[in-house]
Amino acid sequence: MAIVGSGPSAFYAAEELLTRRDVDVDVSMFERLPVAGGLVRFGVAPDHQTTKAVERVFSRTARRNGFRAFLGVEIGRDISVDELLDHHHAVIYASGASDDRKLGIPGEDLPGSFAAREFVAWYNGHPDSAGRTFDLSGRRAVVIGNGNVALDVARILACDPDRLVPGDIAEHALDALRRSTIEEVVVLGRRGPEHAAFTTPELIALGALQEVEVSVHGGYDASDDAPIKLRTLADYARRSPRPGRRKITLRFHEAPVEILGDSHVQGIRIASTRMDGSEQDLEASMVLRSVGYRGAPVPGLPFDSQRGTVPNVAGRVVDPVDERPVPGVYVAGWIKRGPTGVIGTNRYCAAETVDALVADHQHALLPQPSRPGDELAEVVHSRCPDSFGFDGWKRIDRYERVEGRRRGRARQKLVEVGAMLAVARGTENDQYLPQ
Ligand SMILES: Cc1cc2nc3c(=O)[nH]c(=O)nc-3n(C[C@H](O)[C@H](O)[C@H](O)COP(=O)(O)OP(=O)(O)OC[C@H]3O[C@@H](n4cnc5c(N)ncnc54)[C@H](O)[C@@H]3O)c2cc1C
Known part of the structure; x- marks a missing residue:
């Protein structure tokens, strides 16, 4: 399975997939930024640190067998929607709401x-x-x-x-x-x-x-x-x-x-x-x-420009013309239901989507991937040489926390992509890093 995004709905969907007893899956997560967390990092207020502690729950999911992540890869730009599905049985889009009303x-x-x-x-x-x-x-x-x-x-x-x-x-x-x-x-x-x-x-x-x-x-x-x-x-x-x-x-x-x-x-x-x-x-x-925030279209994925969401029924993406499910394509979180609800709401939302996906699997409704999943990693690395996995994100996370602690802060955030890449690659002496 592939999951697009690394916010709450993406991680809750991954957790649900990786812990269900009735399916045995591998999950690949694709995030356009070099850092994970979605609006937990970039929306939740900086003085609400207890809310941000949910990141620990996400890290636990990321350590589960069968999980891998590609940070710095934008679906619809670096890898097309069709290509992604070609390499997986199903894709869950959890791309949030990056636009405004x-x-x-x-x-x-x-x-x-x-x-x-x-x-x-x-x-x-x-x-x-x-x-x-x-x-x-x-x-x-x-x-x-x-x-x-x-x-x-x-x-x-x-x-x-x-x-x-x-x-x-x-x-x-x-x-x-x-x-x-x-x-x-x-x-x-x-x-x-x-x-x-x-x-x-x-x-x-x-x-x-x-x-x-x-x-x-x-x-x-x-x-x-x-x-x-x-x-x-x-x-x-x-x-x-x-x-x-x-x-x-x-x-x-x-x-x-x-x-x-x-x-x-x-x-x-x-x-x-x-x-x-x-x-x-x-x-x-x-x-x-x-x-209000508003969902943004992912090129190649149906989009309801009136509502700012991807048309779906209980998480199954549907064709906007004939309203039939698009095989193997699902949504969760704000791109599914609009920008409402707290972090925990996305857990139920993602569970509903995974239920639909598993039911489709049990009824043999998921498409067979036409290409091996591993091949995609090579494509990603050739097109996005700066992308990295969850280990890279953990290095950034650790670096920010250590730098924060030195200053009496929860975290000293890196903001420039260049600085994030330097830390993720383990080249902390890089010129990009703030002194
Ligand atoms: C300002 C603000 C404050 C909030 N404060 C709280 C709070 O205090 N407590 C609380 O419970 N809730 C809070 N919320 C709500 C909470 O943040 C949301 O419910 C939740 O983040 C929605 O999760 P999501 O996974 O659907 O989307 P997001 O968290 O937005 O995650 C979407 C992710 O997808 C990635 N992405 C998008 N497009 C692509 C693509 N094409 N390819 C790859 N990756 C892509 C994005 O970069 C992002 O990381 C707040 C929301 C906002 C806006």
Whole structure:
């Protein structure tokens, strides 16, 4: 079997396949980056280290007999979808969501307006964001959206950067946040608090930041028997102002109408989503659109551009025209069901996919590979000479942890691909490595 991706759904699918008693399989995992983990490394906030501990579960899977990995190999670019299936009985695509939903309002593409995904990738040291900069020299940033990602970016922007040191935030982001002059982060939700998608622990984490004043614009009250999330908001609304601190202001029932500015974001026009629809302009130097990640197509694989997912029934990829299953091709995780759910959700999602795959195997519905699996390793090494296996990733992992420990941090992330390759190959004295 081949699995594309190395995020939670890929590893949960591998674990399920390698531990089932009713099948005896080998699993080859293909990841386009030189590092494994998907959004556990590049999405989960750098100050949420307990969440990132799930990487240990993934490493255990990687040590199982029958597992091998190819890091630095992009399916659909280096190896085609058809080629991959030619060498395997089945392929599970667990390629996640690497794109963003759009707002569809004027000014969305102005410099200073970003998808939250880009900002998250930057502070988490994604190699695609290496060398990027975010200008944090303004006074106000506006985050559009009301999910946990919106609260993550608001917290990272507003908190004392020293809080982030023990985690694994990328060094360049820590430096930029130390120089930041942002005084207020506004979080904008088009619906009311009772519909906000963020979870209670994320909301409570905001209020726990002593150095930040969290408030609810226009006030808010909740009855004693209201859900804890609403009572927490009411508590924030009652707090007396604490001048001199950075602010996070939660605004509800307001939708963005236009991002304002000539050559750079200067503000945002918002409209009340209540009856009167009144509009207001807010000055801002940065807008982060946190309205959802979105799957990206893999060339050669069916794709539903409306939903941003691969069309499937319980994990079996189906032809978008006749809706019949494409033999041997499956999906798991965010590319299967869209960008919802926590890490653990992907376990059930991957198990459902593997159930479908095993049932198809038992009914002799899987195609016979037309070429030997081992031959693909030679093709990979000739086309992607910089690719390496899981041992290379473990070397990077160890290096980052040791370097982190020296600095009192969970991990000192490598960001440049060149530096990652140097460590994976065991040439740590390489010029690419940060000193
Ligand atoms: C900002 C953010 C914060 C989050 N915080 C939390 C949290 O605190 N707790 C929690 O439980 N959940 C959190 N989540 C949710 C969690 O990260 C997701 O549920 C989970 O990562 C989805 O897993 P996945 O395997 O489907 O996709 P991903 O994790 O995105 O993995 C997909 C992998 O596929 C690779 N890939 C893509 N295309 C190809 C290709 N063509 N060839 C080879 N490889 C490819 C990608 O590089 C990536 O490594 C967060 C999500 C985000 C966005």
